[in-house]
Amino acid sequence: ANGLATGVSYVDKNDLQEYEVRASTVILGASAGESARLLLNSKSASHPNGLANSSGVVGKYLHDSTGASLSGFLPQLLDRKRYNEDGVGSVHIYSPWWLDNKKLDFPRGYHIEYGGGMHMPAYGFGQGIQNLNGLVPGRDGQPREAGGFGAALKDDYRRFYGTQVGMAGRGTALARADNYCEIDPDVVDKYGIPVLRFHYKWTEAEIKQAKHMQETFQAIMHGMGAIITSTIPGPDTNYGLAAPGRIIHEVGTVRMGDDPKKSALNKWCQAHDCRNLFVVDAAPCVQQGDKNATWTILALSMRTSEYILDQRKRLILS
Incomplete structure (x- = not known):
């Protein structure tokens, strides 16, 4: 009656029965897509559009990192001395965004991650030896x-x-209301719970x-004397831009903000419509940069946790 969350319900995979766990505070951290799905499926008289969704923004502003890549090899490294290079990867060689957007024809930017080295060989044909040794x-x-x-x-x-x-380039995609997920009216999962369907298109x-x-x-490849081995993508494939969702950095479906009419959560990741509900995954992010969202998720979740503890001490939250 008061519009507060009373707990969570779940389906036990062993007996396929639904159970409830009562809680005075509910903290949702199921991922950007699944958190939106849970909220949209949680309709009631107090929340006819889904829990925490009086603004209608839950599910909207979904965005994922952009991604594109290119591969090659360096002839000057043929027959080089053997080293154990296990563990060396993109976290060690990295190019942050370095250009002035005012001089470019697109907003925001991207970073570059690099890979290579003498890693443990995988199954297959020596990393595609047939594509190399004839060059x-x-x-x-x-x-x-x-x-x-x-x-x-x-x-x-x-x-x-x-x-x-x-x-591999990873860049910023613009958060847009017309990129969104919603409850599919015709499809349910194995437990009978409606699933999401997605609407997402890249822009220019x-x-x-x-x-x-x-x-x-x-x-960069030509500058260091590399021979490019992958197909150079053109406009017909959006220059190799990975399909939305492929980079799995999805964020933004339960956005935070000061205005309850334009956002689902306040600055503490607390639902405007339901003060005992918090969302602590990537869903609150309003606009992701080119970096992975993980550290932002951790920082926001710690900040929210400290806020919840403080509110409980003050008896504002029970």
Whole structure:
């Protein structure tokens, strides 16, 4: 009657029965998509549009990082000395955003993550040896066909091991109300609970950003003498821009803000409509930058936790 959350209900996977857990404070951290799904499915007389959704923004402003990549190899690293390079990765070699947006045709920016090195070989064909060994002369200096077999192929595995390099751009996508998730009226999961359906399209801003990524990758590759091995994507594929959701950095579906008419949560990630409900995952993020959202999630959740403890001490929250 008072519009507060009373707890959570769940389905036990063993007996497929629904149970309830009562709680004076409910903290939701199910992920940007699932938190929106839970709120939208939690309708009542007090919350006819879903819990914490009098503003109608729950599910809206969904956005994911942009992503594009390019691969190649460095001939100057052929036959290089062997090292144990396990553990070295994109966290060690990184290019933050470095340009002035006023001089570009798209807003915001991206960073570049780099990969390569002598990592443990995976299953397959030596990281695609057939795509490499026909691009440079053999040991005798003569052109050779790609692929091969026997001793020559084994020798190429050794020659090319550790020569490959990859670049991955991760950038900012603009938060837009017309990119959103909603409850699917026709589809339920195995427990009979309605699932989400998604509406998401890239805009010219993200496509132009991906084009800039590819141009930058190629300039770096050529500048260091690399041979590009991946197909260079063009406008027909949005310059290799990954499909929405592919980078799995989705945020923004239960946004925070000062105005209850335009946001679902206040600055403490507390629901405007339901003061004993908090959301502590990526859903509160209003506009993600080019960085992964993980540290922001951790910082906001710690801040919210401290606020809840303070409110309980003051007996404002029970």
